[in-house]
Amino acid sequence: MEAGYNTTYDTDYYDYPNYYNERNLPGLPHHIDVNYIYFVVTCIIISIGLPLVLVTIYALLSLVRQGQVAPIYVINLFISDIIQLCCMIVFVSKDETLMAVNVYSCGVLSSVGFMVCISLERYLVIVHPLWYRFKRTIKISVAVCAVVWAFPVCFLIVFPWVTYTVTIIVLPIILIIPFPLFIFFLVRTLRALSSSVSVRSDEKRRIVGTLVVVLLIYTLLFLPTIIRFLLQATGFDSLMFHYTSGIIVRLSPLADMLLYIFIRKQTMGNCLASVCCCIKESNDPTTSAVTVDDI
Numbered sequence: 001m002e003a004g005y006n007t008t009y010d011t012d013y014y015d016y017p018n019y020y021n022e023r024n025l026p027g028l029p030h031h032i033d034v035n036y037i038y039f040v041v042t043c044i045i046i047s048i049g050l051p052l053v054l055v056t057i058y059a060l061l062s063l064v065r066q067g068q069v070a071p072i073y074v075i076n077l078f079i080s081d082i083i084q085l086c087c088m089i090v091f092v093s094k095d096e097t098l099m100a101v102n103v104y105s106c107g108v109l110s111s112v113g114f115m116v117c118i119s120l121e122r123y124l125v126i127v128h129p130l131w132y133r134f135k136r137t138i139k140i141s142v143a144v145c146a147v148v149w150a151f152p153v154c155f156l157i158v159f160p161w162v163t164y165t166v167t168i169i170v171l172p173i174i175l176i177i178p179f180p181l182f183i184f185f186l187v188r189t190l191r192a193l194s195s196s197v198s199v200r201s202d203e204k205r206r207i208v209g210t211l212v213v214v215l216l217i218y219t220l221l222f223l224p225t226i227i228r229f230l231l232q233a234t235g236f237d238s239l240m241f242h243y244t245s246g247i248i249v250r251l252s253p254l255a256d257m258l259l260y261i262f263i264r265k266q267t268m269g270n271c272l273a274s275v276c277c278c279i280k281e282s283n284d285p286t287t288s289a290v291t292v293d294d295i
Contacts, residue, residue: 042088045085045088045250045251046088046092048254049081049085049254053078053085056257056260072138072141072142076110076148077114080110080111081252083104084107088250108252109151109152112218113148115218117144117145119215120185123211126193127189168232171229172229176226182214186211186215193208213258221251228241
C-alpha cells in the first residue's frame, strides 16, 4: 500500500509544486520560488474562474430544462472545471494530499473528454446533419457523459498498480488521441461547409469558431504537458519546462470560460444581422433545418 502511494505521488500528473523543490534538477534559477509562483497563479485562477463557472452553469441549466441537448456536454465540462478549482483550493491551503492530486487528475482528464464531445457534436451538425437531428437525445448525451466520467476514474484505479515508466508512456498516448481528432473535426467541417444547406450561415460561423477555439486551447494548454511526459519517457527532464507546463495546464478552467464567452459574444454579435434578415431566412426553405443549441 505504501509502495502504491509513493508511485502515485512521484508521478506528479500536472502540478504538485513540491515536486520541483524536492529534486536538484538543472534549468531553474535558485532565486525563483516555485511554490510562490504556483500559489499566486493558482489564487488568481480560483478567484476569477470559480465565480464565473458557477454563474455560467446556472445560466446553462435553464437550457437543459427546455429539453435542449447541446449544453449538457458544456455543463459537464464546467463541472470538471469546478473539480479542478476546488482541488486548487486544497493545493493553496498547503494540504496537498494524494486524494486531492488524483481528483484533480480526474478533473483534467474528464475536461479533455468533454472537449472532444463538444467538438464531435459540432462536427456532426455540419457533416451529418440528418443523423444529428434525429439521433440527438438527452439519454444518449447522459450515457456519453457517464462514459467520460468513468474513464479517468478507472484509469486512476489501475494507475497505482503500474510502474512509473509505464505511466509516463501510456498517459501521453491517451492525452494525444484527442489532438488529431480535433484537427479531423475542424478540417472535415470546413470541407463540408460549402455543400451544407441545412445549417444557417451564422450557425456555421459559430460552429467553426467553437472547433477552432477548442483546438487552440488544447494545443496551447495540454500539448506542453504531453510533450513533458514524452520527454520524461526518454529520460530528459527540464525543470523549467516541467513547472511551466504544470502552470499552463492549470489555466484550463479559465480557457474554457474564454471558449464560452467567445461563442456567446460571436452569437450576440450576429444578433443584429439575424434580426435584420430574420423574415428572409424564415421564408428560405434551405435554411434553419438544423441548429445546434447555443452554449
